[in-house]
Amino acid sequence: MKKFLPSGISSLIGLSLLLLIPTLNACMMEYSGIPVGEYEQTYGYKDKEDPAKIKENASAVAQMSRVRENSVFTEKRGFPEYKVGPGDVLTITFWSTAVGGAQTYEGFRQINYDLEVRPDGRISYMYGTDIPVNGLTTSEITEILMTQLKKYFREPRIEVKVKEYKSKFATLFGQINTLPTGNSGPGRYVLTNKTTVLELISRAGGPITGRAQYSSPQAAYMYGAQLPVENADLTKVELLRKGKTYVINLLQAMFYGDETQNPVLEDGDVITVPPEPYFADRVYVLGQVAAVGILRLRDAPDLLAAIAMAGGFTTTAIKTDIKIIREFRERQGKPIIISANYNKIVYQGDLSQNVKLKSGDVIYVPRTTIGDINEFIINTTPLLNYLLIPGSYRDAYFSPNNLRY
Missing domain, CATH: 3.30.1950.10 (wza like domain)
Known part of the structure; x- marks a missing residue:
């Protein structure tokens, strides 16, 4: 694989871009994309978390937070005592x-x-x-x-x-501070009485926070960031108990006093504090826009915002056939291509065309209704190289002149 940036950055550029961009425009030669309405009916439910599962997880986590007895302790006369x-x-x-x-x-x-x-x-x-x-x-x-x-x-x-105390333990993985002295960082910790997830993380050194975040790999490189730099994502802490994983929003417990998000630990529990995405959730805007590039999802949560952040359209842009490329695991690496009509938003008030974006989405504004795949490849090759698209992946999807799809 050719490397155009330091190896640390190359290891962090997400596979989402690798999986999506090469298929983006070549697909347009044979496939015009799914209209927004059809996409919502066929795939829209996959963009949303199952409400029943969310409710089940919340109920289970809240119940874990209220226990008065488990394998580690029991309450006697209102006070917890170790078993x-x-x-x-x-x-x-x-x-x-x-x-x-x-x-x-x-x-x-x-x-x-x-x-x-x-x-x-x-x-x-x-x-x-x-x-x-x-x-x-x-x-x-x-x-x-x-x-x-x-x-x-x-x-x-x-x-x-x-x-x-030698009989009961919990294990911590992920973004935990390792302090110069004492027992800290990821590892196995003894449970000596009633202990919550937040108490154990605090005792182990606390979550990694306050490290610099950058909007793009270019920005990180420009400022000389040492990679990797990953803060803890406290909104998605995972608790593995007896083969089942629960998701905890520990941020709610830390800063808003929500005790329902702070479960009491059992012997054998495994807690994982995942990293925040180093470059934050991001989307890619390519084609006939004023400024091709990478945008933070929080700055461009939908199609209109992304186009505006990219400086608007060029004079040759086809606004009625904007492509949004989105990966679905169910399709085994072959992305969904959504076709959105910008003019319907502006002139007909059809806000359904203003697609809500997801991290990793690729927006492509073509210059023709079908899209000139050969010209696209030529024009974007420097950008793709800069973003570390491996030649092996290009070869897997493209013959010299056509898309293998």
């Missing part, structure tokens, strides 16, 4: 006048036992064997041991604490 499990190390402190140990106040002697919970969830010590403690809190274990010790002592005093 002991295999691998945890307990310290049992016993005070009595009848055993040896360190002399303490009021004539009592103190003795400590450090016990690891066995794989079968049981512990054994001097005054009891095979005591089941898996899933119990330290206060519940204390009550069990007190009952046993009363067989040997008149007024036993005992305290149980967790010395080392």
